[in-house]
Amino acid sequence: PQLHLFRSVVRVRPNDKDAKMKYQECNKIVKQKAFERAIASDELKRSVVDSLDIENMTIEDDYAGPKLEDGKVTLKFMKDLMAWFKDQKKLHRKCAYQTEKITICGDTHGQYYDLLNIFELNGLPSITNPYLFNGDFVDRGSFSLEVILTLFGFKLLYPEHFYLLRGNHETDNMNQMYGFEGEVKAKYTAQMFQLFSEVFQWLPLAQCINNKVLVMHGGLFSEDGVTLEDIRKIDRNRQPPDSGPMCDLLWSDPQPQDGRSVSKRGVSCQFGPDVTERFLEQNKLQYIVRSHEVKAEGYEVTHSGKCITVFSAPNYCDQMGNKGAYIHLRGSDLKPEFHQFTAVPHPNVKPMAYANSLMQLGMM
16 A cells, blocks of 8 residues: 555656655565565475584584583583684584574483483583473382482572473372382481472473473373363362363373273373374464383384373383483474483382382282
8 A cells, every 4th residue: 555655646746756765665665575475485484493404514623613512502612602703713603503402301200310311411401401301200219309309409490491390190199109208208207298299289280392392291181172271270289180181181191093092091091193183283283292101212203293202211110121211302393302311220229119018019
């Protein structure tokens, strides 16, 4: 409409330089927009990040400038960088391109020495190396106190860059059976266990990353139609009920066939790829990440890449022989990168050492 207006003015007043200039400027903008629409395509709309292969960029031997430490920005790097720029030198393109990632870990289940190994392999949590631990920090493994106090410590140190989600084992009935309550009472007091119980009730049930990826411990829901807003409204400060969305987020599992079926656990449900597809479409998400199940390779990709399981307790309970894994999400598309690791030695305290005596018999 503005172009049409300026064109009319120019016709009526051909000697009006101001009107002619505005008409030319407006016409130029309209043509530019038309050109942009003409050349636009899905490929052009994708982020430049998607076309970068940063991992395979090599830093030449004769490059003497600042380098990221394991892909992380440190204070030393920034000081070196400023001095390098002061001398009018150029940062290597690999360092210039590298972007922040987030690491997602699955169940750790009281395997403290394997948790330390994750930090050894992937770096300690920091503002430039954020983590999300996806529940089941305690029970079964006999170093659950060490695990949870370490994780809580990092949460306090980096509240905006270290995330903890609740698992089905951050609950009273599981802690009573599978060792955490007994461990806390043996190492400290019953009062301390009550404090852990209160804190566990405040842990979030899910985390949405960049409006694209939803992370929860268990999985999706027994009924269709659950939205992100419904999840936000859940009254989570309690022990989980036997059914409903809160229960499902902590307990459900994926299955290969469409539809839903009764869970092999006797709680919640199993959900198929069609359930995942409908949930993602309704909530405009790309995929979900969940944990809750031991996997031989430490992770598993199902439902056509839209449901990812990650499990971070290798050689689970000292007897499963599985690998552990963690996931890196980086870039605009948050494409997952999987990193596997194996179990490390731990002091001679067997899993379930503090468990209910009936549970100990079940482990023999």
